[in-house]
Amino acid sequence: MSFLNSYIYYIGAFGLILVGFYIILVKHNLIKVIVGLGILDTGVNLFLISVGYITKGTAPIFSRPGIDSEYMVDPVPQALVLTAIVIGVAVLALALSLAIRLYQHYGTLNLRKIREQRW
Amino acid sequence: MVNPVLLIAVPLGLAFAIPLFAFFWRPAAKYIPPAALVFNLVVSILLLAQVLENPLIVSIGGWQPPFCIILVAGPLGVLFSAIIALVGLLVSVYALDYIKEGPAEKYNMLFLLLLTGATGVVLTGDIFNLFVFFEILCISSYALVAYLRDKAGIESAIKYLIQGAVGSSLLLIGIGLLYGLFGTLNMADIAQNIKSVSPVSVFVPMVLIIAGLGVEAAIFPLNAWLPDAHSSAPSSISAILSGIAIEVGLYAVARVIFTIFGASSILLFLSLLGILTLLIGEMCAFSQNNIKRMLAYSSIGQIGLILFALAIATSYGVTGGLFQMISHTLSKALLFLAAGYMIYQAGSMEMSALEGLGKKMPLTCLAFTIGAFSLVGLPPFIGFPSKFLIVQSALAAKETFFSVLIGLALLGTVIEGAYFFRVVQVLYFKGEETNTPRKDAPVTALIPMFIFVVLSIVVGIYPKLVTDVLNSAASELINRLDYIRNILG
Numbered sequence: 001m002s003f004l005n006s007y008i009y010y011i012g013a014f015g016l017i018l019v020g021f022y023i024i025l026v027k028h029n030l031i032k033v034i035v036g037l038g039i040l041d042t043g044v045n046l047f048l049i050s051v052g053y054i055t056k057g058t059a060p061i062f063s064r065p066g067i068d069s070e071y072m073v074d075p076v077p078q079a080l081v082l083t084a085i086v087i088g089v090a091v092l093a094l095a096l097s098l099a100i101r102l103y104q105h106y107g108t109l110n111l112r113k114i115r116e117q118r119w
Numbered sequence: 120m121v122n123p124v125l126l127i128a129v130p131l132g133l134a135f136a137i138p139l140f141a142f143f144w145r146p147a148a149k150y151i152p153p154a155a156l157v158f159n160l161v162v163s164i165l166l167l168a169q170v171l172e173n174p175l176i177v178s179i180g181g182w183q184p185p186f187c188i189i190l191v192a193g194p195l196g197v198l199f200s201a202i203i204a205l206v207g208l209l210v211s212v213y214a215l216d217y218i219k220e221g222p223a224e225k226y227n228m229l230f231l232l233l234l235t236g237a238t239g240v241v242l243t244g245d246i247f248n249l250f251v252f253f254e255i256l257c258i259s260s261y262a263l264v265a266y267l268r269d270k271a272g273i274e275s276a277i278k279y280l281i282q283g284a285v286g287s288s289l290l291l292i293g294i295g296l297l298y299g300l301f302g303t304l305n306m307a308d309i310a311q312n313i314k315s316v317s318p319v320s321v322f323v324p325m326v327l328i329i330a331g332l333g334v335e336a337a338i339f340p341l342n343a344w345l346p347d348a349h350s351s352a353p354s355s356i357s358a359i360l361s362g363i364a365i366e367v368g369l370y371a372v373a374r375v376i377f378t379i380f381g382a383s384s385i386l387l388f389l390s391l392l393g394i395l396t397l398l399i400g401e402m403c404a405f406s407q408n409n410i411k412r413m414l415a416y417s418s419i420g421q422i423g424l425i426l427f428a429l430a431i432a433t434s435y436g437v438t439g440g441l442f443q444m445i446s447h448t449l450s451k452a453l454l455f456l457a458a459g460y461m462i463y464q465a466g467s468m469e470m471s472a473l474e475g476l477g478k479k480m481p482l483t484c485l486a487f488t489i490g491a492f493s494l495v496g497l498p499p500f501i502g503f504p505s506k507f508l509i510v511q512s513a514l515a516a517k518e519t520f521f522s523v524l525i526g527l528a529l530l531g532t533v534i535e536g537a538y539f540f541r542v543v544q545v546l547y548f549k550g551e552e553t554n555t556p557r558k559d560a561p562v563t564a565l566i567p568m569f570i571f572v573v574l575s576i577v578v579g580i581y582p583k584l585v586t587d588v589l590n591s592a593a594s595e596l597i598n599r600l601d602y603i604r605n606i607l608g
Contacts, residue, residue: 020288021285024281024285037281037284040284040285040288041288044288044291044295047292047295048291051299074302077298080247080294080298083247083251087251087258087287091254091280091284094258094261094262094280095281095284098265098273098276098277101265102277105269105273105274114274
């Protein structure tokens with residue numbers, strides 16, 4: 001159980017990443033693929049956060065008395081995740097607006113039926 | 120002294136100011152990208168003379184490295200930012216007349232953001248910063264591929280977006296693993312400590328990062344998006360995507376392999392992958408009837424050649440690879456720009472529609488022909504010295520493996536010659552004699568093409584003009600200890 005306790009966040013993060021990959025690879029509906037991208041993003045963000053997390057951690061504010069610096073979490077991954085979230089939102093928004101256009105052109109969101117461009 | 124931060128800050132600021140200017144005076148949107156890129160070109164050239172002696176390290180926020188984000192303006196980064204600004208400037212002049220339909224201010228804003236992202240990637244010294252600039256480049260290129268909003272463009276943009284987003288997630292996981300191992304994001308700091316952990320735990324982030332960057336660099340198994348995206352985008356964007364975006368991807372791959380990981384064990388694998396990419400790209404290009412798809416596949420082939428040259432990893436080989444990057448950028452941008460107006464005139468991208476176009480638009484077709492000859496590697500154009508250098512370096516490596524591979528690469532070049540000469544034949548020697556009036560591309564398109572032609576001939580005749588810069592750029596990539604010492608002191 002101690003293994004689960006110490007690695008639970010990593011297991012969860014990579015679980016989400018794998019679920020995201022599975023959806024992107026297997027599903028035919030564009031909206032589902034975009035949802036998969038969202039889950040993949042969430043998994044990556046969770047992974048980044050857990051890299052810097054310690055159990056019972058607190059915010060790293062040095063000016064506030066009474067906080068032991070041993071328990072401060074690393075703030076850098078959190079800054080990274082904020083950036084990554086913003087980037088993820090931009091990609092998802094663009095993907096959804098492209099999905100609307102795609103539907104207007106083809107009348108379907110099924111990626112198997114949209115095959116004009118070939119090798 | 121000029122601060123390299125301006126290379127990123129000025130175009131970024133101007134890009135977001137475009138809607139504001141366009142609100143007061145609509146045509147302003149068109150003229151801001153050329154202005155910003157002229158500024159970048161001048162600053163890069165001013166910096167280039169300076170950084171050849173001593174690389175310039177700028178720490179942002181006033182902290183000491185490795186605790187801050189740094190910009191590293193070494194010979195390699197500044198050379199690339201100069202090339203990006205030059206090609207971007209010429210293409211933006213071309214786009215003044217070429218982009219007629221659609222929301223012009225959005226086009227110009229995304230165009231400038233794409234080039235800002237590319238400049239940021241080549242200048243940054245922080246691996247997460249590299250990811251952010253890479254995303255700026257990618258997101259604006261997804262949107263620009265779909266700019267015309269036609270069926271093909273939307274479909275290719277969706278494909279590109281999905282594959283690109285998966286690639287950048289892989290990159291981010293790799294960066295997270297590296298941060299977990301070393302507790303730093305500074306590339307030089309990671310590079311310094313890379314030997315302190317077991318090679319196995321470094322291998323996983325290395326594979327993830329190379330795979331993530333490889334999607335944008337279009338290395339063989341990851342390049343399914345490229346022919347669609349490059350052929351469905353407007354031609355000015357195809358020129359930028361083929362000439363700059365994939366080169367920047369390859370730059371990032373090279374930087375990660377040489378500087379951060381100092382990995383010599385996977386170089387043989389990469390050279391094999393490069394030749395595979397080359398052969399597959401050239402063979403697919405040979406079987407195309409659509410001229411833009413043919414050019415797109417030929418870009419895949421060229422990327423393979425560059426990757427092979429970089430993977431030789433001698434100073435000769437890396438110089439050859441960088442030289443080939445420049446020659447591909449100039450020639451492929453020229454080809455796409457010329458093809459843009461040829462397609463516009465012929466009304467179709469099919470090869471059969473281009474018959475006899477050489478008499479109707481002689482100057483544009485001459486530019487296309489010169490671009491094609493240069494890409495194949497005929498003297499006296501720029502493609503000749505760069506390919507020659509690659510062959511020379513592969514033979515100088517004195518390994519049978521590289522000699523065999525360079526033989527295959529030359530086979531690829533023969534295929535390349537075959538399909539490019541076929542296009543030239545179609546342009547000049549096929550089709551009925553008709554008395555249609557001559558109607559060439561407009562002046563704003565002819566001037567950039569003329570400059571590309573002049574550059575590729577001048578550098579082709581005097582390769583010495585660039586080889587000094589290329590040598591110091593290559594030594595920046597190979598001598599990672601110098602790079603680390605320059606940054607961390």
